Amino acid sequence: MLLSSCHSTTSKKGQEFETDSIFKSEPIPTEEEQGQSSGTTAFVLQPVPRDIPTGEAIxxxxxxxxxxxxxxxxxxxxxxxxxxxxxxQEYICGNDYSLAYYNNEKRQWETLPTDPVIEDIGWILQPEYPTHEQTIKLYTSEVPNRAGKYRIYKAFNRNSKVAYAEFELVDETGAKRLRKQMDAARHNKNIISSQNLYVSYMRSDSIFVDLINNSIHFQKLFRKEILNYSAINYGAVREPSPFTQKAYTDTLQVSMKTEKPVYPIGTESVNVILTNKNLGQQNLFFGEYYFVARKQGTQWIPLYHNRLVNDVGILLKPHGDYQFKAQLYPLFNDNTSGQYRVYKEVEFDGTNRKWYMAAEFRIE
Incomplete structure (x- = not known):
């Protein structure tokens, strides 16, 4: 058996070390033999706890x-x-392991049931094959899971050395604690993921997270920087769809433009000016929401952005200006040189006619 990124050996050197349990396959009996042995007792292997290795810590x-x-x-x-x-250095191990739970009341590690059958496989971890992955089963039918810390121990080099991986199981109360830690990390502006997170909520022991850029890359970064919890739901990976509706820079005596026509690469935001010059003395009505798109070929592709805005209505009287700051989120978008637009939906107050205004600018 050969696992990914690992090196299995059948050399003499690889055969010299031992595992805790080795089970050899037996010949399958014929029907006649089965009939003769019908009176024998069938043995069922049960998960067994294994002592924590006592070798030198690596x-x-x-x-x-x-x-x-x-x-x-x-x-x-x-x-x-x-x-x-x-x-x-070369490290040699097998598939055998120990699993332990930390009992806070007794202040000690307690061994838990492990796989009763350990395959007779030797692993040599070398610079050319440095990694070995293994899936550990938790036998909840033998010992129910409890909230707290757990360790998976493995022995190396004929049990002379030992290492372990630690993880924690949490109940609903523990999941709420994790979410509080996550929300506190949002205020740390020194990490990218804190700026990528714009909303989260809970359902039982699951945490639902909405990211500005929800790509696999930024999900991994979130687990690394903020919280590595298996019950976080990031939702489906979203790829922006081209924006195809018609938009205007100047129409019906309404115009929209950016403060400058050109901005440097890395610009975080641009100032936008929406002007109502309507001669019919009509108020312009709109909300806070806007989005920015980059021209790719003949299409306008929206940038990743924060879709959570205040649900308020704004009235712009004739001969008035409304200024707002449009965020470009350069950390989560590849804002290379090119043509960009800020889009905003507007309407005249008291009418049902809506349309999009657009302010164009370039990044160079």
Missing amino acids: SPVLLSMQTEYNYYPLSTTEVKVTVTSHSQ
């Missing part, structure tokens, strides 16, 4: 063990762990 600088997520809900039944060697 520095995380040399070898690290990490679970896929730092936090999991109580309903979790499997946890993926990744072992990675960061040194030139």
Whole structure:
């Protein structure tokens, strides 16, 4: 058996180490043999706790063990762990492992049931093959999951060295605590993900997150910078669709333009001026919402932006100006040189006729 990113060996060297349990396959009996042995007792293998290894602890600088997520809900039944060697030293291990739960009342680690059958596979972690992944099953039918900290231990080099990966199971109260931590991190403007998050909510022990840019790249960055919880729901990855409705820079004595015609790459926002010059003395009505699009070929593709705005109505009297700041979110958009538009939907107060105004500018 060969797992991804790992090196399995059948060399003499690879055969020298042992695992806790080795089960060899037996010949399948014929019907006659089955009939003769019908009176024998069938044995069912049960999950068994394994002692925590007592070897020398390996520095995380040399070898690290990490679970896929730092936090999991109580309903979790499997946890993926990744072992990675960061040194030139060779580390040898098998599929055997120990699982433990920290009992806060007793202030000690308690071993939990593990797989009763461990495949006879040896792994050599070398610079050419530094990583090994393994899925650990939580036998909840034997011992129900409890909120708290858990560890997965593995022994290396004939049990002389040991490393572990730690994770936490949380109940609904724990999930609320995680969300509070997440919301507190939103105020840290030194990390990109805090600026990418614009709304979150909870349902039971799941956290739902809306990101300005919801691509896989920014989901991974969010887990790295803010919260690595398996029960976060980011929703479907959204790709902006081309905006195809007609828009005007000047129509019906209404105009919209940016403060400058050209802005440098990296500009975070542009000032926009909407002017009502209507001769019929009609008030212009609109809301706070707007969006920015970049021209790609013949299409206008909206930038990723914050869709959450205050639900307010604004009246612009004749011969009046309304100025607002349009955010370009350069952290979450590839705002290269090109032509851009700020779009805003407007209407005359008391009418049902709506249309889009557009203010064009360039980034160079």
